[in-house]
Amino acid sequence: MEKVYNSEEEFLKDYDSSIYEKLSMTVDILILSVSSEETGNYRKTDKKKMSILLVKRDDYPFKGKWCLPGGFVKIDEDLEDAPIRILKRETNLDNIYLEQLYTFGSVHRDPRMRIISSSYMALIDKNRLNENLNENACWFDIVSINEKDDIIDVILNNGYENINFSIKKVLKEKTTDRYKFVEVKNDKIAFDHTIVILSGLERLKNKIEYTDVVFNMMPELFTLGELQQVYEVILNKKLLDPAFRRIISNKVVKTNKLKTGEGHRPSYLFKYKHN
Amino acid sequence: MEKVYNSEEEFLKDYDSSIYEKLSMTVDILILSVSSEETGNYRKTDKKKMSILLVKRDDYPFKGKWCLPGGFVKIDEDLEDAPIRILKRETNLDNIYLEQLYTFGSVHRDPRMRIISSSYMALIDKNRLNENLNENACWFDIVSINEKDDIIDVILNNGYENINFSIKKVLKEKTTDRYKFVEVKNDKIAFDHTIVILSGLERLKNKIEYTDVVFNMMPELFTLGELQQVYEVILNKKLLDPAFRRIISNKVVKTNKLKTGEGHRPSYLFKYKHN
DNA sequence: CTAATAGTGTCTATTAGACAGTATGTT
DNA sequence: AACATACTGTCTAATAGACACTATTAG
Numbered sequence: 001m002e003k004v005y006n007s008e009e010e011f012l013k014d015y016d017s018s019i020y021e022k023l024s025m026t027v028d029i030l031i032l033s034v035s036s037e038e039t040g041n042y043r044k045t046d047k048k049k050m051s052i053l054l055v056k057r058d059d060y061p062f063k064g065k066w067c068l069p070g071g072f073v074k075i076d077e078d079l080e081d082a083p084i085r086i087l088k089r090e091t092n093l094d095n096i097y098l099e100q101l102y103t104f105g106s107v108h109r110d111p112r113m114r115i116i117s118s119s120y121m122a123l124i125d126k127n128r129l130n131e132n133l134n135e136n137a138c139w140f141d142i143v144s145i146n147e148k149d150d151i152i153d154v155i156l157n158n159g160y161e162n163i164n165f166s167i168k169k170v171l172k173e174k175t176t177d178r179y180k181f182v183e184v185k186n187d188k189i190a191f192d193h194t195i196v197i198l199s200g201l202e203r204l205k206n207k208i209e210y211t212d213v214v215f216n217m218m219p220e221l222f223t224l225g226e227l228q229q230v231y232e233v234i235l236n237k238k239l240l241d242p243a244f245r246r247i248i249s250n251k252v253v254k255t256n257k258l259k260t261g262e263g264h265r266p267s268y269l270f271k272y273k274h275n
Numbered sequence: 276m277e278k279v280y281n282s283e284e285e286f287l288k289d290y291d292s293s294i295y296e297k298l299s300m301t302v303d304i305l306i307l308s309v310s311s312e313e314t315g316n317y318r319k320t321d322k323k324k325m326s327i328l329l330v331k332r333d334d335y336p337f338k339g340k341w342c343l344p345g346g347f348v349k350i351d352e353d354l355e356d357a358p359i360r361i362l363k364r365e366t367n368l369d370n371i372y373l374e375q376l377y378t379f380g381s382v383h384r385d386p387r388m389r390i391i392s393s394s395y396m397a398l399i400d401k402n403r404l405n406e407n408l409n410e411n412a413c414w415f416d417i418v419s420i421n422e423k424d425d426i427i428d429v430i431l432n433n434g435y436e437n438i439n440f441s442i443k444k445v446l447k448e449k450t451t452d453r454y455k456f457v458e459v460k461n462d463k464i465a466f467d468h469t470i471v472i473l474s475g476l477e478r479l480k481n482k483i484e485y486t487d488v489v490f491n492m493m494p495e496l497f498t499l500g501e502l503q504q505v506y507e508v509i510l511n512k513k514l515l516d517p518a519f520r521r522i523i524s525n526k527v528v529k530t531n532k533l534k535t536g537e538g539h540r541p542s543y544l545f546k547y548k549h550n
Numbered sequence: 551c552t553a554a555t556a557g558t559g560t561c562t563a564t565t566a567g568a569c570a571g572t573a574t575g576t577t
Numbered sequence: 578a579a580c581a582t583a584c585t586g587t588c589t590a591a592t593a594g595a596c597a598c599t600a601t602t603a604g
Binding site for chain 2: 552
């Protein structure tokens with residue numbers, strides 16, 4: 001016969017947590033930033049690209065493949081503290097914008113054992129790039145993202161190595177409009193991290209329209225041209241100057257400082273304006 | 276000295292998964308629907324309210340309090356299959372729109388042991404309400420949601436019992452625009468489920484604007500008046516008829532059927548149009 | 551007839567898109 | 578001077594908000 005408890009304290013004292021089969025939890029972080037590539041022409045502005053931080057696995061499983069920085073959630077650690085700790089470990093950066101993306105939990109997503117993983121997105125100011133990176137970590141530029149017929153083709157490059165993968169957008173039945181990503185081609189990225197990468201890029205693309213998250217990727221002072229380039233690289237399309245300036249006009253404040261020495265008319269530096 | 280593995284198979288055969296401390300994973304489902312309340316006047320249309328399904332806990336912890344339907348994720352079950360199973364158990368419904376909301380993982384969110392929980396939102400057609408409900412489950416109408424000075428006050432009612440809780444929207448520092456919900460007053464709802472409820476309602480409010488998810492809450496055939504009422508109850512504000520009809524005109528198809536017997540001009544029935 | 555909702559026409563205000571123009575520092 | 582970007586003015590197209598009006602049924 002089952003024991004009857006009269007208070008929560010009494011119940012908890014007796015509680016045996018081993019009756020359920022337990023599992024492991026990890027977090028994976030998609031660390032996004034915008035990098036600049038010299039054009040060679042002293043007049044032209046640098047070409048901007050999105051970049052993501054990947055880590056080369058030097059252990060099984062997926063030995064030799066690239067993956068997102070991540071790690072196990074400690075038993076006495078809040079879920080949301082895990083990505084902060086891992087971000088610090090990999091980039092030595094504190095106080096970074098982090099946002100939970102999605103929690104993946106297929107039974108066989110990790111060949112070792114049952115692992116459920118929460119993915120996070122971190123947005124980093126480009127000027128903090130390449131400082132104190134963990135040695136196994138490496139920035140990859142997103143060379144191109146091409147979508148046609150529901151197949152998304154992505155090419156990454158870190159200066160030495162190309163990574164190319166393809167994902168298909170598959171409509172779910174009972175959702176009227178949502179789709180999920182399914183890997184079509186991928187031989188260099190471990191786990192389900194290609195899906196995480198695309199989910200994060202898509203999330204950022206949406207969020208840039210109705211929030212101010214971009215400013216987490218910007219330095220304290222920036223020109224409107226630079227800000228526009230970041231928008232363009234995230235949205236993956238050209239914007240018209242007057243329209244762009246109209247839209248961001250109430251999110252920024254003009255300073256009296258100028259950015260000069262660029263081979264053309266100098267531009268005013270702006271700051272983010274909290275509302 | 277560490278053993279060197281030459282293949283993934285070899286590595287996995289030796290792998291001891293017990294080296295990490297494990298934890299339990301649950302899912303909680305916010306089941307949302309729209310209910311109708313008779314007005315007493317044969318001419319007037321029913322008053323619509325959002326409703327959510329809550330379960331009374333008859334065991335510790337939180338014995339006697341209400342919570343969202345939920346349960347443990349089985350060790351051999353995909354994460355996303357768990358909410359499907361639990362939804363079936365509680366409502367006997369299949370093929371329902373389900374969407375992951377957020378994964379909560381504070382160390383002490385469950386007093387028994389370390390549990391991380393993924394919350395899901397399910398959207399149900401009002402005409403399937405109250406059929407084959409699990410006996411411990413009960414629909415609560417959202418009587419009111421009032422927001423002033425970043426405090427959100429919610430009142431629920433199931434016909435017998437009132438539930439009233441308050442949540443504060445607190446800005447996070449390093450996010451430029453995101454806030455999180457913090458409980459201010461709550462003595463009837465278990466765990467962190469008040470937060471899940473508000474997150475879901477907010478998500479739905481946003482998604483109704485840029486997706487077609489509403490139609491998961493509608494029957495096969497509906498009038499534009501009914502559809503508009505569902506929009507209004509989700510957005511918690513009145514809409515102007517012409518504007519509403521313009522916006523949804525490309526999402527619906529008019530049929531030649533009429534809804535009559537309402538004490539006023541009959542209205543055409545419409546169907547959802549996939550695009 | 552009346553109460554109540556169904557459904558439409560149209561005016562106005564706001565916002566988005568597009569283009570063309572002027573401005574200015576570096577080499 | 579010429580190049581490249583900075584920045585603005587303005588026209589047009591599209592969209593959103595508001596109001597007023599007509600239509601149609603059950604009782």
